[in-house]
Structure formats: structure tokens, C-alpha cells
Amino acid sequence: MSYETLTITHDGNVATLTLDRPDRMNSFDSTMRGELSRAWNALADDDSVWAIIVTGAGDKAFCTGMDLREPPESARREVAGEEDGRVHITAMDCNVGKPVITAVNGVCAGGGLAFVSDSDITLASSNAYFTDARTGAGQVSIHGTLRLARKIPIEALLRLVMLGRSERVTAERAYEIGLVTEVCAPDELMSRAMEIAQAIASNSPGAVFHSRDAIWNSLNMGLDSALEMGWDVVTEFAHTSTDAAEGARAFVEKRKPEWRYAPPPSRSADKTKGNS
Amino acid sequence: MSMSFETLLYEKRDRTALITLNRPDRMNAINATMSRELPLAWAAAKRDPNVSVIVLTGAGERALCTGFDVADIASEQAAVGEDDDAGTYASLKLTSIHNRCWKPVITAVNGMACAGGLHFVADSDLVIASEHATFFDSHVGVGLVAGLEPIGLARRIAVEHVLRMALVGTKERMSAARAFEIGLVGEVVAKDELLPRALELATLVAANSPSAIAATKRAIWESLDRDMTAALEHGWSVIAQYRGHPDAAEGAQAFAQRRSPAWAPLVLDD
Numbered sequence: 197m198s199y200e201t202l203t204i205t206h207d208g209n210v211a212t213l214t215l216d217r218p219d220r221m222n223s224f225d226s227t228m229r230g231e232l233s234r235a236w237n238a239l240a241d242d243d244s245v246w247a248i249i250v251t252g253a254g255d256k257a258f259c260t261g262m263d264l265r266e267p268p269e270s271a272r273r274e275v276a277g278e279e280d281g282r283v284h285i286t287a288m289d290c291n292v293g294k295p296v297i298t299a300v301n302g303v304c305a306g307g308g309l310a311f312v313s314d315s316d317i318t319l320a321s322s323n324a325y326f327t328d329a330r331t332g333a334g335q336v337s338i339h340g341t342l343r344l345a346r347k348i349p350i351e352a353l354l355r356l357v358m359l360g361r362s363e364r365v366t367a368e369r370a371y372e373i374g375l376v377t378e379v380c381a382p383d384e385l386m387s388r389a390m391e392i393a394q395a396i397a398s399n400s401p402g403a404v405f406h407s408r409d410a411i412w413n414s415l416n417m418g419l420d421s422a423l424e425m426g427w428d429v430v431t432e433f434a435h436t437s438t439d440a441a442e443g444a445r446a447f448v449e450k451r452k453p454e455w456r457y458a459p460p461p462s463r464s465a466d467k468t469k470g471n472s
Numbered sequence: 473m474s475m476s477f478e479t480l481l482y483e484k485r486d487r488t489a490l491i492t493l494n495r496p497d498r499m500n501a502i503n504a505t506m507s508r509e510l511p512l513a514w515a516a517a518k519r520d521p522n523v524s525v526i527v528l529t530g531a532g533e534r535a536l537c538t539g540f541d542v543a544d545i546a547s548e549q550a551a552v553g554e555d556d557d558a559g560t561y562a563s564l565k566l567t568s569i570h571n572r573c574w575k576p577v578i579t580a581v582n583g584m585a586c587a588g589g590l591h592f593v594a595d596s597d598l599v600i601a602s603e604h605a606t607f608f609d610s611h612v613g614v615g616l617v618a619g620l621e622p623i624g625l626a627r628r629i630a631v632e633h634v635l636r637m638a639l640v641g642t643k644e645r646m647s648a649a650r651a652f653e654i655g656l657v658g659e660v661v662a663k664d665e666l667l668p669r670a671l672e673l674a675t676l677v678a679a680n681s682p683s684a685i686a687a688t689k690r691a692i693w694e695s696l697d698r699d700m701t702a703a704l705e706h707g708w709s710v711i712a713q714y715r716g717h718p719d720a721a722e723g724a725q726a727f728a729q730r731r732s733p734a735w736a737p738l739v740l741d742d
Contacts, residue, residue: 264727282708313692330688331680334723336714336734337688338707342695347574350628350692356574357688364678412590416699 202235203253209246209397210390211239215228221303223263226275229285229446233277243457246397248287249389250311251299255382256322261306264333279375283307283339288314288412293373293460295396295408299389300324300367309356310340312375313347317392320367320376321385332360333352333456346415382433400439402458409461475516479506481531482513487524487576488674489517496532501541509564511648514571521737524678526568527670528592529580533663536581536605539588544612564620567595569693572712574686574740576677581605581648581657587621594624597689598677599656600670603664606645607656613641627696629656681719 197204201224203214213235215222224232239245252258263271277284287296289310298315305327312318312326330337337357344353351372355363370376380388396404410429414422434440439455446453475482481492489511493500502510514698517523530536564570566588579596580603587610593599611618618638626634633654637646651657661669677685695703714720718736726733 254712263725281712331684332723332733333727334681334684334717334719334721334735336684336711338691338711341688341692342703342707343700345692345695346700350696351597351658352578352597352655353692354689355658357692358597358677358680358685359673360676360680362679372653412700416701 197238199231199235201225202231204235204239206244207390208394209244209401210246210249210393211245211252212249212386212390213239214251214253216253217263218252218425220263220265221257221260221305222252222254222281222308223257223260224285224307224386225263225266226271226273228263229278229283230275232286232307233275233284234289236287236292239287240290240292240294240337240460240463243459245294246401246457247297247393248292248407249297249299249386249393250287250315251386251389252301255302255321257302258300258304259308259311260303261308261330286310286314288343291462293405293409295393295404296389297383297389297393297396300371301382301385303327306330306337307339309344313340313343317377318376318466319380319385319389319392320370320378321366321382322366323382324370326356326365326370326375327363328356331357342399344375348373398452400437400443400453400454400455402433402437402439404410404434405458405460417425475513477509477513479503480509480513484523485521485671487678488671489513489520489523489526490671491517491526491528492531493529493537494531495541496530496534497663498541498543499535499538499584499586500530500532500589501538501544503541503544510567510721511565511571514565514568514573517575518571518573518740521739523575524682524738525674526573526577527580527667528570528577528596529667529670530582533583533602533604534565535584535586535589536698537580537589537592538584538586541589546668561620563593566591569595572732574690574693575682575738576689578670578673578677580666581607582663582666584608584645585620587611587616590621590625593656594621594628598658598673600656600659600666600673601648601651602661602666603648604607604663605648605651605660607637607651608640608642608645609637610641610642614732625656629654641731662733679721679732679733681733683717683719683736684714684723686738686740 201217203216205212284290295316298318300320328337367379371379408431410426442453481494483490519528568711576597578598581601585593585607609618622634622638648660652660691707722733
């Protein structure tokens with residue numbers, strides 16, 4: 197499948213999705229939004245993909261949100277998948293259900309923050325920074341923002357939203373407040389992201405998908421119900437998957453396990469496909 | 473316009489309303505008068521279309537606020553609620569959140585923030601602190617349950633910090649530096665720079681669309697009260713409702729014409 201605004205590469209069970217409009221700071225126009233939704237669905241349905249890295253092309257920007265310079269007649273055209281009035285740019289927007297490692301290679305601004313809010317593991321290059329100028333453009337800051345309210349101290353989020361372009365969260369501060377969990381030299385960012393992605397892909401894909409799903413779903417309920425839900429997920433997977441037996445055998449035999457791919461729960465029991 | 477109160481100072485500085493808790497000889501502790509006057513001050517800031525941001529601080533250098541005045545509690549003088557809702561949670565009307573004020577609030581912590589004083593930190597948007605500021609919760613040391621402030625704080629910082637503060641009581645005080653490390657405050661400054669910096673931040677916030685900020689603030693705070701799916705559903709409905717707001721068009725036009733936007737004034741009256 198080919199794309200105008202994205203590049204997708206594969207390395208073993210890891211796919212890398214690169215936002216590829218470096219001359220426009222990798223901002224998303226209507227073309228990119230349509231392509232992202234198509235790409236995420238393809239990656240979700242590809243059994244050989246067990247972990248996905250998201251990054252931006254070039255060394256200046258990761259993504260600066262909506263492309264404000266897209267001509268209105270093009271910006272307003274209908275994008276497939278946006279019939280519900282929402283944009284679907286992140287893996288979570290598209291219900292992918294596979295682990296996503298985000299490598300923030302430069303400025304991440306406005307709607308670009310959604311890639312970080314929806315990321316499982318986030319790394320930043322030391323020259324990266326985070327900012328949100330939406331309220332300064334008369335826009336509400338909600339896409340990406342509400343999930344960030346569960347990820348980082350809310351003071352830091354409210355600073356981003358309310359100070360607008362006057363606030364820049366450096367990679368170092370992002371690390372301190374838990375917005376990212378690793379800061380790398382710019383030329384080491386992608387190799388480090390790949391290392392982490394390959395480490396994840398060496399684990400049982402079904403176990404990884406279900407763990408990830410249980411953790412995010414737990415944010416949707418009270419603690420007692422979340423633990424009940426978690427128990428069901430743990431026991432159900434143990435009863436239905438052969439990976440636990442294979443994992444134990446491989447451990448005893450001191451060899452690499454041979455996992456059996458199982459689709460992410462968000463895809464197999466997918467009632468809200470495409471709705472984040 | 474400045475309003476006059478017995479226990480508060482209420483001043484206007486450009487588009488900022490500055491509320492100062494003003495009982496410095498009592499560590500700005502909340503007495504019955506202050507708990508009556510605070511809702512009036514928040515209402516004034518809410519309704520004034522020329523107010524875009526509220527800065528809250530305490531008078532003097534020792535404390536932001538040390539909670540409800542123990543002298544009042546000792547004499548059993550009710551510090552909250554004399555109306556129909558007396559004795560209920562709804563009678564607690566200290567902070568912007570209690571008073572449903574969706575304009576941005578910056579709290580400048582000028583000294584101790586203790587016990588009930590932590591409400592102002594928990595319910596603030598931006599929090600900055602003077603280098604000598606401290607954060608602690610004395611409730612359990614005087615035989616009271618720390619049952620409200622920690623709930624608010626637990627949505628702002630990791631829960632261990634909150635438990636530590638609530639259970640250890642006055643024997644340990646969190647420094648401003650530690651508060652910055654854990655993200656409870658966003659900046660620590662020298663004490664002489666505290667108020668100027670808070671007012672400067674207020675000016676920076678006031679440059680953005682007051683309506684977009686209020687809608688965003690409300691969506692964020694209300695999202696904490698919902699499960700994530702419901703919060704996101706609600707968030708998208710806020711985005712949809714906001715699309716026709718004049719500030720959205722004005723923001724785009726000002727950007728294209730390379731000028732400062734002229735935002736619609738915001739009056740909150742619910």
C-alpha cells in the first residue's frame with residue numbers, strides 16, 4: 197500500500213510509521229488524516245506486526261497538529277472515517293490495540309499531542325519540545341488533552357493549554373513529569389525506539405495486547421471493577437492461548453519461545469471500530 | 473473596580489483579578505467571615521467580562537493559608553455554610569471549582585499551604601511557589617480526617633505523595649523544590665518574584681481566547697469526574713459545539729492577517 201504523506205517500513209515484527217511531510221512540520225492535512233486512518237487499519241490487521249513505532253520525518257518536527265495552511269476547500273472535503281465528526285489520526289483513535297512506541301523527534305504541538313497522549317511508551321529526542329497554541333488560535337484544546345489528563349500531573353497540562361505558545365515543555369521536563377520515559381540524543385532516538393519495540397515484540401503478542409488493553413480499560417472504571425475485569429482477562433487468556441505453555445517449555449529448554457499470533461482484543465471483539 | 477472585604481483583598485490589574493487571602497496575623501486561616509466572602513469574590517471575577525484570569529495568593533510571607541482557623545473550631549463557631557446547605561459538601565465554597573468558575577486560576581503559594589489551605593492548590597489550574605513555600609496536611613495531628621484535600625490532590629500527583637502528606641501530618645513538610653519535581657507546582661521562584669511572575673503568567677494566559685480556555689478547562693476538570701470513554705464522548709461534543717464560536721473564526725483570521733486577535737468577552741453566570 198502506498199501513501200503520499202506517510203512512510204511505513206517493517207523490521208521483523210516491528211512496523212515504523214513515519215509522518216512524512218517534513219516541509220510542513222509533519223502537520224496533518226486532510227490527505228494525511230485519511231491516510232493515517234487507512235494505515236492504522238492495515239497495521240492492525242497485519243498478523244506480522246506486533247509493535248509499532250510512530251515518528252516524524254526530519255529533525256525539526258514530530259508533528260505540529262492540524263495544518264492551518266491547507267486551503268479551506270481542501271481542508272473541508274470529506275475524509276473517509278470522519279463521518280462521526282472526529283479525527284482519527286492515532287492508533288487509539290483507530291482502535292488498533294497493538295503497542296505503540298512514539299519517538300518524538302522534534303517539536304510536538306497542538307493536535308500532534310494526541311500521538312503522545314495515546315502512546316504506550318514515549319521517547320523524546322533531547323531537542324524535542326511540547327507546546328499547545330490552540331487556545332491562542334481561538335480553538336478548544338481537547339483532542340489529545342483529555343487523555344493527557346490521565347497521564348501527567350494536571351498542572352503541567354493546564355500550563356500547556358492555558359499559556360499556549362508561551363509555554364514549552366522541554367524534553368527534560370517532559371521526562372520529569374512522566375510525559376516521556378526516556379530522552380535520547382537525536383541520532384540515537386530511532387535505534388533506541390527500535391530496541392524497545394523489538395524487546396516488546398520478543399514477548400507473547402497476545403499477552404502483550406491483552407495486558408495493554410486491560411491497563412487502558414482499567415482507566416474506564418472504578419478500582420474494584422477494574423480488578424475484576426483484570427482477573428477475567430488473565431484467566432481467559434491462560435485458558436484459551438497456548439503461549440503460557442510454550443513460554444514455560446521454552447524457559448525450561450532454554451530456547452526462544454515460538455508464539456502464536458492472536459489478534460488484539462479491540463479487533464476481535466470490535467463493536468466500536470473506528471470510534472475512540 | 474475593586475471590591476472591599478474584611479478578610480480578602482480584591483484588585484483588578486488589567487485583565488487579571490487578584491484575590492489575596494488577607495489575615496496574615498492568623499496565617500490567612502479561613503474563618504467564618506472569609507468563607508462568606510470568598511464566594512462573593514469568585515462571583516465578581518466570574519461575572520466581570522473584563523476579567524480573563526484570576527490570581528490567588530496570601531498576604532505576608534509566612535503562609536498562603538493554613539486551613540480553617542483552629543481558634544474558630546475550638547469555639548465551635550461554624551466556618552462553613554449558614555444557608556440551606558449548611559453542613560453539606562455543597563456548603564464548601566472556598567475555591568474556583570467550588571464556585572464553578574471556569575476562568576483560569578493561578579495560585580501563587582507564598583508560604584505554607586496546609587490542611588484546608590491545600591484546597592486552593594488542589595483546585596487551581598497553574599500553581600507557582602516561592603522558594604520557601606511548604607506543603608503539608610495537619611489534619612490528623614489535631615484529630616481531624618483529611619478527607620477532601622487529598623482527594624483533589626490525588627488527581628494532580630502520584631498517590632503516594634498524597635498519602636504521605638495526609639498520614640504523616642506536621643512532622644514532614646514538602647518543600648517547594650520537591651513540589652516542582654513531582655509536578656504539584658510548575659515553577660519555583662524567589663519570594664520577591666512570586667507575585668510579579670504570577671501576574672506575568674496571567675498576562676500570557678489572557679492573550680489566548682477566554683472562551684476557548686474556559687471550555688477547555690471545564691472539559692478537562694469534568695473529564696476527571698467521568699470514565700475515559702464518557703470523558704472523550706463529552707470532549708468531542710464540546711469540540712462540535714465550539715465550532716461556530718466567533719473566537720474560532722477570529723483566531724484563524726488574525727493568524728492570516730498577522731495581527732493580535734480580538735476575543736469575545738466572556739461572562740460566566742451559571
